[in-house]
């Protein structure tokens with residue numbers, strides 16, 4: 001027995017030795033006792049099984065036979081399901097969630113072990129709940145290995161007692177043993193009153209209530225009734241008490257076991273079979289032992305009262321039990337308590353209790369923090385979903401607005417071009433060049449200018465005559481480059497909207513065509529001509545629209561000279577080797593800014609054929625054309641827009657005799673520079689086109705044909 005180890009001598013061996021000396025066969029006695037214990041254990045097991053089947057029904061307890069063997073009992077309860085259901089029947093909600101598992105697999109002894117989840121969920125939950133009720137516990141491992149079913153039985157019977165106690169209408173705190181009434185399930189060991197020896201044995205102190213202890217002795221008047229003592233002992237065995245309580249309870253066990261042992265052995269003995277000597281020895285041993293135990297209990301009582309004050313003994317034992325689970329090292333230390341003085345034990349116990357108490361408070365705080373954190377997380381999740389929902393709504397709104405914006409943009413584009421068309425798809429402006437330095441202003445033939453009308457004084461036989469000409473607008477000699485461009489500017493936007501635009505400069509040599517289209521030699525920001533300003537606007541608009549439409553801009557520059565079309569953006573070698581080219585083959589150079597275009601224009605100007613004339617040392621005898629190709633891709637829809645702008649500087653249209661050009665050059669001038677040619681070109685744009693056989697006209701025709709078809713603006 002465990003208690004023997006805690007005592008300075010082995011009580012059992014003393015008794016057996018005494019009995020052996022008197023010819024008793026201790027072996028047969030032990031066997032008899034073992035059989036009786038086995039019988040008692042089986043009967044308790046049957047009681048436990050019957051009670052379970054009664055509580056959960058035969059179906060609910062189908063895994064548990066009515067009279068199970070120890071193994072059947074263990075396997076039937078192995079899944080923990082029945083135990084949880086039983087507990088929930090007598091204490092609803094004690095185990096909130098019971099993991100269901102197939103019964104058959106649970107009762108197959110050689111079958112696969114239950115899953116860890118089932119094992120720990122059910123059995124652990126059951127044990128936790130049972131511990132709360134103060135019912136004797138067993139180890140979870142008891143269900144996994146044989147030979148430990150007695151603890152499970154005790155637990156079940158403890159539950160039964162608790163159930164009975166509740167059914168009697170009791171409330172408050174249930175104390176194991178303290179509320180139990182003896183019943184038929186507890187076998188009483190009754191000795192014969194006639195036997196002198198047992199009469200003379202001192203009555204066990206544990207058959208009296210122990211004041212302040214959670215285990216109370218049964219006060220049944222039946223002599224030798226060990227019911228409560230045995231349950232108490234079992235309770236002690238099944239719980240992990242430590243230190244002082246372990247010793248105290250082991251002492252109880254030893255003492256009661258000693259009484260039981262002695263009584264059991266001597267029950268059927270006749271007085272003459274027990275010599276006086278043996279009787280006195282046994283009396284002495286029992287007395288000594290009980291005194292020893294009594295002193296231990298007194299000591300522990302005093303310690304308990306001092307250290308815990310109002311603390312309930314039961315809760316103290318529970319806390320001690322909990323502390324043993326929490327800190328195994330402390331248990332080990334307690335086992336060494338024998339060798340320590342009481343003050344030291346007391347100090348250690350208080351310290352241990354304080355630590356456990358602190359740990360319990362910490363755990364409580366942690367649980368609270370966990371709950372708070374969980375609540376915080378749930379709140380944040382909720383807010384997150386709300387925010388996501390709001391963002392989704394906003395994105396939908398934006399998408400809707402964006403599609404509306406594109407519709408409006410398209411509408412605006414159409415309306416804008418309609419306005420441009422209403423202004424006239426072909427517009428003609430007149431600009432009067434100021435007198436050059438050294439020229440007399442009195443020689444001006446301009447009589448007056450009024451809006452779109454210019455009146456010219458014409459010398460005639462009858463004095464000075466007048467003749468008026470109408471234009472879209474007439475710019476006087478004081479007009480600036482900016483004013484001239486302002487009327488052309490709206491057309492630049494049309495190019496980006498996918499329309500073709502052509503800007504011509506037509507006039508006599510030295511009338512200011514190049515000045516208007518490009519600017520003077522010393523170019524400044526103010527003196528920049530239409531070409532530069534148009535390109536500047538073009539790139540400005542592409543930059544402003546880049547989030548909506550992505551534009552690619554490319555440039556071509558050609559010259560029509562001496563019946564040939566030449567590419568001005570290729571090197572001199574290529575130009576000189578070429579005998580002319582068709583316009584689609586002209587170099588198309590991609591540009592990204594106005595500067596790129598200006599560089600190309602400079603190259604083109606350098607390559608352009610220039611011949612000095614009497615009227616203008618920069619006068620050219622060729623037509624030059626700068627073509628800007630624009631391709632836009634709508635970022636949202638992917639739609640492609642294509643437009644182009646021709647900036648044309650025609651050769652001078654002056655009369656040949658004034659230009660002092662003779663011979664070959666005269667011939668060229670007479671064929672190239674006539675108002676008739678311009679009319680021919682413009683006629684290409686008219687519905688009723690004329691077929692011209694002249695070579696130059698044919699070249700111009702082929703050049704502008706592709707670009708001026710559709711809805712051009714000129």
Ligand SMILES: Nc1ncnc2c1ncn2[C@@H]1O[C@H](COP(=O)(O)OP(=O)(O)OP(=O)(O)O)[C@@H](O)[C@H]1O
Pocket residue numbers: 432433434436507508509510511512513514515516520521616618619620650651652653
């Ligand atoms: N509006 C103006 N203000 C001041 N000077 C001007 C203006 N227009 C032209 N000029 C000057 O007149 C001269 C001739 O102009 P420009 O070269 O532009 O004539 P053009 O018509 O292009 O001649 P060509 O037919 O030979 O090319 C230049 O010196 C130019 O600077």
